[in-house]
Amino acid sequence: MKNFVFALLGVFLMASCAVNSSVKSGGKQLPLENTNWILVNEGIKENTKPTLLIEKEKVLGNLGCNNYFGSLKVNPSSGSFLVSGIGSTKMLCDDKKMWVENNFSDILSKVNRYVVSGDFLELYQNNLLLVKFKRQ
Numbered sequence: 001m002k003n004f005v006f007a008l009l010g011v012f013l014m015a016s017c018a019v020n021s022s023v024k025s026g027g028k029q030l031p032l033e034n035t036n037w038i039l040v041n042e043g044i045k046e047n048t049k050p051t052l053l054i055e056k057e058k059v060l061g062n063l064g065c066n067n068y069f070g071s072l073k074v075n076p077s078s079g080s081f082l083v084s085g086i087g088s089t090k091m092l093c094d095d096k097k098m099w100v101e102n103n104f105s106d107i108l109s110k111v112n113r114y115v116v117s118g119d120f121l122e123l124y125q126n127n128l129l130l131v132k133f134k135r136q
Contacts, residue, residue: 008075063101065093074112081114
């Protein structure tokens with residue numbers, strides 16, 4: 001289990017550092033309303049990867065075990081993306097899933113901009129790529 005946790009932590013850290021977003025535009029982006037995404041991460045099984053559903057002014061999805069929800073302020077003109085009031089169901093899950101859930105929720109609360117590139121959604125804190133999703 002320790003190996004899994006360390007591998008997963010490494011994947012999150014590599015994903016955060018893998019892209020230098022200074023190359024990416026932070027300006028005008030495609031609208032996100034009514035889109036559905038799944039986390040891009042080879043270290044997590046497909047059926048337990050967090051998902052992200054974006055509705056008008058809210059986000060919701062599954063964290064691998066529990067469902068989550070939150071308020072969203074998104075501005076396609078500037079590429080800003082701010083999630084607040086994140087909450088989730090509280091089902092008992094194994095330690096691996098809980099670790100992913102806790103870290104994903106923390107990362108989501110730090111996002112302040114987004115970039116859509118083809119079928120991918122990248123969420124950033126300033127110029128640091130925090131997480132990447134693929135359109136479902």
